[in-house]
Each structure stands twice: as structure tokens, then as C-alpha cells.
């Protein structure tokens with residue numbers, strides 16, 4: 001029997017506000033333990049949390065950018081559970097009246113468009129960090145991250161494969177980056193996902209029983225967790241077992257998931273409205289203001305690249321998948337005016353080298369300006385396309401202006417006819433057999449001789465001139 | 477409303493309370509009494525009455541996104557029962 005995987009995601013994204021959600025401590029990552037704390041974010045009795053206005057603004061921005069409705073009236077609730085990373089023994093979150101609801105994000109897998117529903121986006125506070133040490137007698141808690149603002153983006157169970165999940169996460173990440181509300185650094189934990197997954201026989205309408213895997217913090221781990229957990233569930237069902245609704249921990253190193261002790265994880269959070277925090281009312285005027293501050297989003301930018309620069313659909317979606325890359329592209333285009341060439345260099349050499357060196361797009365070592373200059377050197381006939389590829393590698397490795405590289409290494413195209421003529425004569429002298437072959441009608445011999453001249457000039461001779469002069473010489 | 481021993485055990489577990497059998501028995505009756513007392517409210521017809529999340533009509537209490545100095549770590553940790561390496565030390569948590 002064939003099985004279908006059904007996935008819903010809860011994505012947590014740290015907002016890039018300067019201060020925490022309910023106090024004025026910094027949200028900066030990586031400070032000395034417990035130095036970004038105060039009585040509010042360590043849950044001391046008697047303190048009064050006051051909501052950071054930017055948090056509401058950013059969450060509404062994220063909602064509008066993912067086609068959500070914005071709640072006119074919204075409130076904050078206490079989610080009660082005991083865990084030492086949560087100093088108050090409750091997390092301030094939103095229960096039944098989230099800020100944003102009923103949105104969607106469009107994805108594309110294998111040229112098929114699909115709309116993934118967003119159930120809701122709500123605001124909440126992040127927890128502290130627990131450090132477990134196998135040999136110690138206790139656990140240590142650092143509350144620097146406690147109280148950093150988060151949005152939780154809950155999707156409908158609309159996703160059907162690991163590829164769809166990847167496309168959804170990539171689009172979501174791109175949107176959050178474009179609107180500048182989160183830096184989405186997964187290695188710093190600013191984007192994490194909980195995966196709700198169930199399987200069912202293909203064609204069955206009812207959902208199967210789902211399990212939840214919490215706090216996956218890399219795209220790769222998420223994909224592997226989906227593959228591992230769906231295989232496990234199908235195996236259980238095939239061997240006549242039943243799936244238990246539970247939270248499972250994905251061990252990415254071992255590639256297996258484990259059931260967590262279900263009693264500890266009893267989902268009985270006893271939400272109730274936080275009496276310290278007043279309702280949030282987003283009126284039309286405020287909503288419009290936020291709407292007007294939204295930049296061009298990935299989808300719109302993609303469409304523009306296709307119409308304005310006549311780029312292929314595929315190229316446009318790759319270029320717009322990251323704001324940094326799209327900005328890099330546009331900056332180079334503004335200088336060079338040759339969008340096709342810029343796109344080709346990015347899609348080809350740049351992305352290939354980044355991949356080879358396992359570097360992120362954020363780590364492109366040279367300014368967009370250099371790429372424009374390199375293209376200009378080719379267009380003006382100063383260097384050949386072959387040489388340009390070598391200059392590009394150098395530009396990447398040494399962060400040097402391509403004009404400087406060309407000058408320093410003497411890579412300019414040789415277009416001096418007398419110089420090329422001399423080399424041609426030398427090559428012909430060394431290859432009498434090829435001359436004979438050519439005269440006997442073997443076209444290949446001509447190509448071979450061109451290649452030899454190119455070799456002599458280290459690829460710097462203008463091929464058009466070689467062709468012309470060689471032909472004249474041979475036909476003499 | 478009938479309160480069972482299982483309910484008491486569940487609530488006690490959520491509150492991390494360790495109850496003796498005797499306490500469980502007493503609390504079963506206590507809680508039953510409390511709930512039937514509050515249950516009276518259910519007799520009221522609340523159709524069309526908006527839920528009261530807050531009793532005072534104040535909305536949008538915000539602060540601007542400004543960083544101010546945090547507390548000194550020593551001060552923050554001064555009430556902690558146990559401290560190690562600048563952290564609050566808690567009983568070992570195992571997953």
C-alpha cells in the first residue's frame with residue numbers, strides 16, 4: 001500500500017528587536033552568561049512586564065507579508081509548565097486570540113505551484129538556555145535568551161513531503177529576511193521548527209495519529225527528521241501497530257527519534273489571560289502604516305526579474321530566494337546594465353564556488369561592483385571569456401578589483417595582429433602535419449591549430465583575429 | 477461535579493506536588509466542594525456577554541524598543557539557592 005505523509009510546521013523565529021519583549025535588556029546574541037538579565041526576564045516576584053511596541057509591529061509585518069488577517073483585538077496569555085529554562089514557570093504567549101491568522105505562502109516544487117495555509121502567527125517570549133553536563137550534579141541556566149521576542153508561525157497540515165517542507169521553509173525564511181524582522185540565523189537558534197507529522201494510506205480522507213518533533217534547528221535536520229519519522233510510522237502501521245500521539249525527540253546524529261516521557265509532556269498548559277498585560281488593538285490606521293512600510297517581497301521581485309530583465313523563471317526564483325543575493329544581483333545590474341550576464345555569472349560561477357567552499361550567500365567576499373567591472377572588461381574586449389573565469393576565481397579568493405588583477409597579471413587580450421601573426425608562423429612551423437591535413441580537407445586540423453596559438457598566448461589572443469590570420473596564412 | 481482520585485493526581489503532577497494517600501482523599505472532597513460552589517456561576521445566562529479578559533478598559537500599553545543597562549549578574553544571582561559559573565544551578569534535568 002502507498003502512504004501519504006501529512007506535515008504541519010510550527011516555526012519559531014526570533015525577532016530582531018534591540019531590546020527584549022517585556023524589559024529593556026539587550027537581545028544581543030553571545031554575551032557572557034546571565035549578563036543580559038534583569039528582574040523582569042528572570043521572573044522575580046512583583047515585577048511588571050511592558051510589551052515592546054516593535055514586537056507587535058514586526059509580528060503584524062510578518063502577518064501581512066504572509067497574507068494573514070490581522071486581529072483587531074488580541075491578547076496575551078500565560079502558558080503554564082515547569083521547566084527551569086522558564087523562570088516564571090509560565091511562558092507569556094497568545095492562546096485563542098493571536099495577532100495574525102488565516103494566511104498563506106505559495107511554494108513551488110517540481111514546477112507545481114501549491115498554496116500552504118498559515119493558521120496563525122502569535123507573539124511570545126523565548127526561554128533561557130539550559131546546559132546539561134553529564135558529569136555534573138546539576139544543570140546550569142543562562143537567562144540571556146529568556147524574554148527575547150519570538151513569533152510562532154503555525155502552518156496548516158498542508159505539506160506532503162520533505163521537498164515541500166524545504167520549499168516552504170525557504171520561502172518563509174526569505175520573507176522574514178526581506179521584511180527585516182528576523183535575521184533567521186539557524187545556527188544561533190533564531191529560526192527553529194517543530195514538526196507535526198502523520199501518515200495515512202493514499203486516498204484516505206481522515207488524518208492519521210500525529211507525533212510532534214520539537215526544536216529542529218537546521219533545514220537538513222528537519223528534512224532528515226521527516227524522512228526518519230515517516231519511515232518509522234509507516235513501519236509501525238505495516239507491522240500492525242498503532243501510532244501513539246506523543247512528542248518525540250529527533251536525534252540527528254543517530255538518525256532516529258525517541259519517545260519523550262509522555263507524563264512530563266502532558267499538554268495541559270492551563271492557559272489564562274495574563275492580568276499584567278493589556279489587550280493589543282491594531283486599528284486600520286496602524287495596520288495601513290505597517291502595510292505601507294513593507295518592501296517588495298520575494299514573489300513580487302521574482303515576477304519583476306522575469307518581466308524587467310527577461311530572466312528565465314528558474315533563475316529569477318534562485319536569485320530572489322535570498323534577499324542578500326537579490327540585492328547583490330541588483331547592485332551589479334545597476335552598474336553593468338547587463339542583467340543577463342550578471343545573472344549568468346551568479347547562477348554559474350558564483351553559486352558553484354560558494355557551494356564548493358561550503359560558504360553562505362552572506363559570505364560572498366567581493367562587492368557587486370567587482371562583478372559589474374568584470375563583465376565590463378569582457379564587453380570591452382579587454383579580456384576573453386576564458387580568462388574572465390580565471391579572473392573571477394582570483395577575485396573571489398583575493399577580493400581584488402578585476403581590473404587590478406588583469407593589469408597585474410597582464411591578462412589583456414592580445415589584439416595586435418603582428419604579434420599574433422608571429423605566433424601563428426611559429427605554430428605552423430612546428431606542425432607541418434596539421435597543415436597537410438588541413439589542405440586535404442580535414443577541418444579538425446584548423447581547430448587544432450587555433451588551439452595551439454591560444455596555448456602559446458595563454459588564452460589571451462583574440463580568437464577572431466587568430467581565425468582571420470590563420471586562414472589567410474593557410475590559404476596562401 | 478464528581479472529582480476522582482485520578483484528577484487529583486493529575487493536578488498534583490502538574491503542580492509538582494507530592495501528596496500522601498490521605499491528602500489525596502481530603503483534597504478530593506475539598507476540590508469537589510470548591511467546584512460545585514463555583515459551578516453556581518454556570519446557572520447564569522451569559523449568552524451575548526463578551527468574555528472579560530481584563531476588568532479595566534485599557535489597551536495598547538507599550539514601551540519603545542530601547543536597550544537599557546541590565547542588572548549586574550551578581551545582583552541577579554544573589555537570591556539563587558545555588559550558583560555555578562555565573563549560572564543558576566538547578567537539580568539535574570534529564571530528558
Ligand SMILES: [Zn+2]
Pocket residue numbers: 020023024025036037038039040041042147546
Ligand atoms: Zn531583562
